Amino acid sequence: MSEPTKDQKIWQVVMAVPEGRVVSYGQVAAMAGLGRQARYIGKALGKLPAGHAVPWxxxxxxxxxxxxxxxxxxxxxxxxxxxxxxxxxxxGRVSMSRFRW
Incomplete structure (x- = not known):
């Protein structure tokens, strides 16, 4: 089985975020093993295929x-x-202290 792509790692992390919780782009990058690539997270989420179940x-x-x-x-x-x-x-804001995962 092949290694997941960078985008797939990001999608896997986002899939793990529980309902009623939020994460920051930087958190997703860190959890996906991408260090400080927070800006890339939005690009990866923008590539989601039609009909996906990822809670972007x-x-x-x-x-x-x-x-x-x-x-x-x-x-x-x-x-x-x-x-x-x-x-x-x-x-337009969410309380990170209340809702961060």
Whole structure:
């Protein structure tokens, strides 16, 4: 069996994030063994194939902020999905002290 790709390692980490919890891009990078490659995490999540089950919306900035521009479709979808899991989003931010995995 072949070694998982960098993207697959990232997706595996995100799949492990429990419902109602969030992680930062940097946390995902560290947990995937990618050191300080936080900026790459968003690129990898953007490559997810159609019909995937990876909970990409549980990944946010280290300060708790949603990375998508406020009002965009992705922003609204992320807020909606997080709220449905009980994660409180106020002014585009999540309390990392309350909801970080």
């Amino acid at each position: 919306y549980r990944v946010i900035r280290s300060n708790g902020q949603i990375a998508f521009p406020e009002g965009s479709d992705h922003y609204r979808e992320q807020v909606s999905r997080l709220s449905a899991e009980g994660v409180e989003v106020v002014n």
